[in-house]
Amino acid sequence: MSYIPGMMEADLFGKVVLVRLDHNVVKKGKIKDPMRIDATIPTLLHIFKKGGLPVLMSHVGRPYDKTTGQINISELEGVEPIVEYLSQKLQLRGLIPELKASDGFGIAELGPLGESIARLKHGECDFVYLPNTRWFKGEEAKDERADVFAKNLAGYADVYINDAFGSWQPHASTYHITKYLPSFAGLLMQKEIASLDKVFAPKRPLVAVVAGSKFDTKIGPLAALLEIADHLVLGGVIYNAYLAAKYDINVSGLSQEDVDAARKFIEDSQENIQKIVELPSVVLCQSLQERNDDNWDAYQISDLKDWDQSEPIGYILDADPDVFKMPEIKQIFNGAGTIFVNAVMGFTTLFPEGSMAMYSLIDENIKAVKLFGGGDTIQDFGTYLPGTFALAQNNPQYYFFTGGGAILSAIENRSATGMKPVQALIKE
Ligand code: 3PG
C-alpha cells in the first residue's frame, strides 16, 4: 500500500538533515507574522532530540524575474530575520553560509555550504540556514537545471525532510530533491495533510467559504470544492464576477477576464450550482476610493433583489454584515458539521465588517470542525477578533493551515496529497 513516510521513522542520529520549510514570512526585511515559523518548531526540536544536524531552507518572496530569467538578490528578501528569530526563540546558534551569485542568474557554487556543515559537525553552531532557496540557479527551472541544483545540494546531506506544506510549487528544493535523498514528511506537513483530509471526508454538512482576487486562477479549485461541499459562500472579486455572470449585470470595476471565467465556471458547474449560497445584501460603492468618514456616503447597502439588469451597479466591497444575522444564513452556518474558510470578505483592510460578522457566526457553532486557510484570512481573524482568535488556538475544533495556495492546489487535485511536492514523498 502506498504511504507517506513520516520523519519519526527516519534514522537521524549524526546525519546531516536537509529540511525544507515554508518560512516565507519576511516582507521588506522584517517578519510580518511568525506563525509559520512557530508551526515548524516541533520538527526542529525533534531533529535535535534525535541527534540530527539540521540544514534548513525556505524561499522568501518571488525574486525570479520571468521575463528576463534573472534572479534579483535583495537583502530585503534574505533569511537573516528568520535565523535571528529562531536563534532567539530556541536559544541556539544559527549560521548562514556565505554563498554568492557570480552573475545575475543565481547562486551556482555551493562550496561554502560544505564549510558551514563542517562547523555544524564541530559544534560551532547548532543549525545551518541556507540563503533564500529562490536565489539558487535551478530552483525554479523547468528543465534539467532543476535536477543539477537538487543533486548538487543533496550531495551535502544524508536525509531530506519536507515540512513546507505551504510551498506547493514543484521546485528543486521541494520536489526534485526527493530523487536524490531518502525523503520524509515533517511533523507539520503530516498534521496539515491530516487536517486537509477533513475537507475531503467531512463531517456533513460541509460549508465552504472562498473569496479572493482573480477569478481565473481559482476556477479549478472552486469547481472541485463545489462538488465536495454542501454549501459554497463566495466573497471578494469572485462574488462580484459570479453575480455579474449569473444575472448578466454590469459591475463597474470588474475585469472582462474575471466575468468570462465566472461564466465558464457557472456553465461547467450546472449540476452543483444550487449549492452556492448567495449572500442577499452587500456593500456597494460607485467608484473605488479610500474609505474615510467624509466619503462614507459613497457606500451603500444594497439588496440583490432590487437590482435592475439594465443599470450598471457599483463594485461590491463587502458582504453586508447584517446578512449573518438573517435566519436563513445563520441556519446554514449553525447547522454545519465542517466549515472551511479561505476568505476575506471585504475589499482590503478598509472593510473588515463582513469578515468579522462571518467569523463570529462561525465561532458560535461549537460542534463544527472549523478549518481556516490562507495567510490573509488568518491574519484578519487575529487582527479583528483577537480574543476569539486567541481562544481558537487552543480549541481542538479549530485548525489553522499555514498555506492558502497549497490547499487550493490540493482541492483542485481532489486529494489531501494532491500537491506535487507531497506526491514526491509517497512510497509505493
Ligand atoms: C505563500 O506564501 O503563499 C507560500 O510560501 C508559497 O509562495 P509562492 O506562492 O510564491 O510559491
Ligand code: MG
Ligand atoms: Mg501564495
